[in-house]
Amino acid sequence: MNDSIIYFDCFGGISGDMALGALLDAGASEVLLREQLRLLPLDSCTLHVFETRRHGIRGLRVTVEVSGDQPHRRLTDILSLINNSGLSERVKHNAEKIFRRLALAEGRVHGISPEEVHFHEVGAADSIVDVAGTCIALDLLGAGQIYCSPLPAGHGTVRCAHGLLPVPAPAVCELMRGLPVRAYDVAGELVTPTGAAIVSSLACFSTPPEMYAGRPGYGFGSNDYGFPGFLRVIRGSAGGGVNRETVFVMETDIDDMNPEFFPHLDNLLRTAGALDVFLTAEIMKKGRPGTRLTVIGPPGREDELADIVLQHSSSLGVRLRRELRKILPRKSLTVDTPLGRARVKIAFFASGCHRVTPEYEDCRRLALDHNLPLAAVYEQVRRAGEAAAGQCTR
Numbered sequence: 104m105n106d107s108i109i110y111f112d113c114f115g116g117i118s119g120d121m122a123l124g125a126l127l128d129a130g131a132s133e134v135l136l137r138e139q140l141r142l143l144p145l146d147s148c149t150l151h152v153f154e155t156r157r158h159g160i161r162g163l164r165v166t167v168e169v170s171g172d173q174p175h176r177r178l179t180d181i182l183s184l185i186n187n188s189g190l191s192e193r194v195k196h197n198a199e200k201i202f203r204r205l206a207l208a209e210g211r212v213h214g215i216s217p218e219e220v221h222f223h224e225v226g227a228a229d230s231i232v233d234v235a236g237t238c239i240a241l242d243l244l245g246a247g248q249i250y251c252s253p254l255p256a257g258h259g260t261v262r263c264a265h266g267l268l269p270v271p272a273p274a275v276c277e278l279m280r281g282l283p284v285r286a287y288d289v290a291g292e293l294v295t296p297t298g299a300a301i302v303s304s305l306a307c308f309s310t311p312p313e314m315y316a317g318r319p320g321y322g323f324g325s326n327d328y329g330f331p332g333f334l335r336v337i338r339g340s341a342g343g344g345v346n347r348e349t350v351f352v353m354e355t356d357i358d359d360m361n362p363e364f365f366p367h368l369d370n371l372l373r374t375a376g377a378l379d380v381f382l383t384a385e386i387m388k389k390g391r392p393g394t395r396l397t398v399i400g401p402p403g404r405e406d407e408l409a410d411i412v413l414q415h416s417s418s419l420g421v422r423l424r425r426e427l428r429k430i431l432p433r434k435s436l437t438v439d440t441p442l443g444r445a446r447v448k449i450a451f452f453a454s455g456c457h458r459v460t461p462e463y464e465d466c467r468r469l470a471l472d473h474n475l476p477l478a479a480v481y482e483q484v485r486r487a488g489e490a491a492a493g494q495c496t497r
């Protein structure tokens with residue numbers, strides 16, 4: 104069950120190997136990780152996991168030893184390597200998301216399309232192991248909600264295949280767009296493109312959410328910048344109460360668009376990752392009836408979702424703000440009823456009480472199949488949900 108909370112506390116930054124090390128240290132099974140990594144056709148890679156101590160703090164260090172020459176891979180090579188493997192659909196989906204973002208960022212920096220990006224460092228075999236390994240470890244920990252602290256910028260320069268680059272590296276700057284970044288007086292690359300791609304693809308950026316904190320894990324990277332530069336992962340569970348997270352709210356007022364286009368826009372926005380999209384009727388200038396479009400999304404997706412609004416509506420601009428939201432921990436279950444199967448959502452309150460909400464589309468389907476009033480089906484499904492909720496843990 105994916106109901107644990109993972110908080111990436113990027114005190115010392117984040118890279119692919121730091122993420123994997125911290126998740127292993129937080130309790131992801133190394134044996135199961137190795138078993139799943141063998142599903143990837145990367146025989147020339149050996150994963151090393153060892154304990155290390157830096158500036159008085161112990162943690163795990165992960166390295167990937169690569170033997171022999173590796174091909175220069177493009178995005179499609181990496182995606183087919185991942186998608187043709189026996190990894191779970193969730194791991195494949197998350198790894199694909201991360202590599203697509205990396206390719207988009209690299210492409211923007213180098214002025215080429217994501218498909219043309221020739222991954223030399225950021226996509227070499229060790230990066231594939233780091234990214235796939237991180238996605239596997241998150242799955243092993245049952246990560247349902249993933250959060251991340253602001254990213255420390257660092258400063259100075261870094262030497263890589265492109266030569267000397269400023270810190271944050273250009274690809275990192277691209278990936279940081281729309282994310283909270285904090286100044287940190289450390290000369291060195293604290294956040295790498297792979298690290299930034301992982302958290303910007305999978306996490307909501309906020310302070311630690313309300314949770315019962317569990318085992319923390321510490322991951323170290325290849326560099327020691329003279330301080331305990333670890334990535335800390337805090338594992339937690341919702342266990343009742345309310346979770347707090349940051350979202351962005353985007354709004355625009357429209358009075359000159361064919362209303363038939365709104366459902367299409369809604370669909371595009373939800374597919375691209377909007378958490379919610381809604382319309383409000385309003386009276387605009389010169390007494391014109393208009394519509395306010397509101398989009399709620401996870402921080403980091405502002406640009407992508409604003410582009411969709413601007414491209415697919417008559418709007419010339421959008422307003423953006425960050426807001427905190429409180430959400431109840433919830434679980435989705437499929438229950439059996441005499442009429443057939445249906446999904447229910449169970450929300451948990453801090454008091455220990457819960458609320459069961461049947462899935463409307465499933466109830467509608469069963470009502471049509473059995474020619475019954477929707478309200479009667481809804482009640483049957485709710486009762487089945489109540490029975491299941493009594494047995495399930497948060």
Ligand SMILES: O=C([S-])c1cc(C(=O)S)c[n+]([C@@H]2O[C@H](COP(=O)(O)O)[C@@H](O)[C@H]2O)c1
Pocket residue numbers: 118119209212222223224225226230261262263264265268272273274275292295296297298
């Ligand atoms: O490989 C490429 S194209 C590359 C691009 C950039 C840009 O910022 S553009 C930076 N780097 C540097 O490579 C190393 C490895 O990064 P990982 O994410 O694979 O750990 C790092 O120092 C990057 O800044 C590479």
Ligand code: NI
Pocket residue numbers: 209212213265274
């Ligand atoms: Ni580059």
